[in-house]
Amino acid sequence: MSLEQPPPARRASDHDRERAAAVIQEAHSDGRLDFEELDERLTRVYSAKTEIELRTATADLLPVAHGADAELTIRAKHSAQKREGAWTVPERVTALPEHSSLKLDFTDAVVRWAEIHVEARPKHSSIVMIVPEGWSVDLDQVDMVGSTAKNKATAPKPGGVRLHITGEARHSSITVRHPRKRHWWWPWYRK
Known part of the structure; x- marks a missing residue:
């Protein structure tokens, strides 16, 4: 064994x-x-x-919340929204896509919080969250109405950021995954 x-x-x-x-x-x-x-x-x-x-x-140097820096609301109607690259992640994110797609890529983001709360309320939409290796993800507190939720992030590590997702998904999908790996023999290949 x-x-x-x-x-x-x-x-x-x-x-x-x-x-x-x-x-x-x-x-x-x-x-x-x-x-x-x-x-x-x-x-x-x-x-x-x-x-x-x-x-x-x-870990013990979490910044003091300064007004809007601690919260972000992302609204999208019939469109696609992305947060990727070196964006600064607030402690609380509210995602409100409607007939839209939303991508939150935390891979290169500036994260100063030990725990990030995302309130996801998609309607006929998709939300994809890309997290670095070692993060722990809690996706169990999202009410699903004709929707799917997939947590493909594996192997949380002590000291890793905790992503806590709540809310309600209506006829939508929520996926949490790690970044896709590129193959060395073909740099443009994507899974």
Whole structure:
């Protein structure tokens, strides 16, 4: 009998380290870290090999919510909406697509919260959320009315962000997955 090993932690890029360093420097400028803590944490960040090490170094530096920065409402009617790239993720997102498609890609997003709440209320729509490896996803508190919900995100890790999804889906689909991998022999291939 063999025990299945969890996949290795996702390796951190230079871009990941720079984002984590920015969080630490902001905490220092706010007075939440002194010079000694700033130096110690920046050393940890720039020597980090995995994304989990970066999140551990910044986990207690959640920013103070400033009005609209803590919430985002996305409305779409008969259209397609996307949030991708290096967008700043608020603590609460309300998704209200109607006869539309909505894509929330958290892969390269600036995430400063240990837990993100998404209230999803799609009507005749689709919502796709793309999360990095290691995130935990709670999709059980969405009321489904003639709809489907799929959580394809696997292997949550300690210290990973928790994505908590609530709401009501009417004749819609909600899918949470990891980024699609490109094959090295054909960089334009997509699953």
